[in-house]
Amino acid sequence: GAVVSQHPSWVICKSGTSVKIECRSLDFQATTMFWYRQFPKQSLMLMATSNEGSKATYEQGVEKDKFLINHASLTLSTLTVTSAHPEDSSFYICSARDLALSEQYFGPGTRLTVT
Amino acid sequence: QKEVEQNSGPLSVPEGAIASLNCTYSDRGSQSFFWYRQYSGKSPELIMFIYSNGDKEDGRFTAQLNKASQYVSLLIRDSQPSDSATYLCAGRTGTASKLTFGTGTRLQVTL
Numbered sequence: 308g309a310v311v312s313q314h315p316s317w318v319i320c321k322s323g324t325s326v327k328i329e330c331r332s333l334d335f336q337a338t339t340m341f342w343y344r345q346f347p348k349q350s351l352m353l354m355a356t357s358n359e360g361s362k363a364t365y366e367q368g369v370e371k372d373k374f375l376i377n378h379a380s381l382t383l384s385t386l387t388v389t390s391a392h393p394e395d396s397s398f399y400i401c402s403a404r405d406l407a408l409s410e411q412y413f414g415p416g417t418r419l420t421v422t
Numbered sequence: 423q424k425e426v427e428q429n430s431g432p433l434s435v436p437e438g439a440i441a442s443l444n445c446t447y448s449d450r451g452s453q454s455f456f457w458y459r460q461y462s463g464k465s466p467e468l469i470m471f472i473y474s475n476g477d478k479e480d481g482r483f484t485a486q487l488n489k490a491s492q493y494v495s496l497l498i499r500d501s502q503p504s505d506s507a508t509y510l511c512a513g514r515t516g517t518a519s520k521l522t523f524g525t526g527t528r529l530q531v532t533l
Contacts, residue, residue, distance in 0.1 A: 341520065350525040351466070351510070400465045409471075409517055410456070416465040 313414035330401030336381040337403035428524035445511030452513040
């Protein structure tokens with residue numbers, strides 16, 4: 308299967324700071340990338356969908372000014388959590404898809420802890 | 423109403439048995455379906471996908487799709503303790519659209 312990487316795998320930051328998470332497709336061109344959040348023992352929640360070169364489409368209830376998404380190239384998307392607060396502590400997972408592949412592959416996730 | 427529904431479980435099966443995981447969907451426009459496995463603390467891993475009615479086999483896994491009944495299932499033969507995980511079912515209406523996930527079924531394979 309296709310490989311998607313994320314960096315960092317875990318991060319601890321102080322309340323009020325910003326954190327950037329990178330998502331890369333290593334062996335395919337990701338025309339579309341998705342960002343999910345998952346709280347402990349809960350299901351995946353889609354935050355936003357981004358297409359290369361376009362603005363991200365955010366799901367209802369997700370603050371676009373707080374969760375900044377950039378998909379500047381076919382292999383890289385970034386999620387920046389701005390002014391992070393303890394309630395933003397979660398497992399953030401990106402997923403990538405190439406229309407030629409049709410399937411959607413997940414990165415390993417980034418565990419964010421805001422103190 | 424949830425668009426993709428799964429029984430949360432846990433589904434407990436003995437080692438070596440067949441595990442049957444089920445999923446129903448409400449959107450008749452859904453064209454393709456995906457099964458992901460998620461171990462605790464890890465991200466989902468794609469197991470199989472299916473587009474056509476009928477069965478699709480890959481090793482110990484068989485996906486089954488019945489569009490008339492709006493039903494998708496995943497069979498795991500010769501279940502192993504390492505199969506213990508949460509299994510997520512997802513549907514998609516078109517190749518360019520997003521996946522709609524169920525809440526997942528937790529499978530426990532006992533020794």
